[in-house]
Amino acid sequence: MRKLKNEELGRLDADAFKEALKTPVVLVLDNIRSLHNVGSVFRSADAFRIEKIYLCGITAAPPHKDIRKTALGATETVAWEYRENTVSLLESLRDTHECWAVEQADGSVSLEEFQPDLTKRYAFVLGHEVRGVSQEAINSCRGVVEIPQQGTKHSLNIAVAAGVVLWDFWCKIKKKSPA
Secondary structure: OOOOOOOHHOOOOOHHHHOOEEEEEEEEEOOOOHHHHHHHHHHHHHHHHEHHHHHHHEOOOOOOOOHHHHHHOHHHHHEEEEEOOOHHHHHHHHOOOOOEOOOOOOOOEOOOOOOOOOOOOEEHHHEOOOOOOOHHHOOOOOOOEEOOOOOOOOOHHHHHHHHHHHHHHHHHHHHHHHO
């Protein structure tokens, strides 16, 4: 085996990325305090070519050096928008997206069991590093998807959780898509 060079990876340039067909999902960041987490989410969003990221509440927006540090240019490729209020955003998305909070809650659906419908677009809400997704935002969602965990900690880092959910979603829709 030989490690591939960047030019061998066949990646899109920024202009081609913006024009390319997107994975039918948006991420909603509900009051994320760490700029490094925001940048990391942008990077995962770029990797899975999602439609957009919504930055809500206290979540910082580009340009910022600490976001840029972990995003590595993804803020230039992934569409994003700042919204003051997560709940009003979710209310506006309901007509076009199935909204799901990523959280631990009564009645949640395990990520393993979550099955996306290819005819729909999705919005996944990820929450504050300590408090998680606000209850008001959860109430505005169709449901809650939970990432199964076996360790002693109560949660995953928000950027890690975003990557896990996007990877799982992408794998499931890719499997269901006609070849």
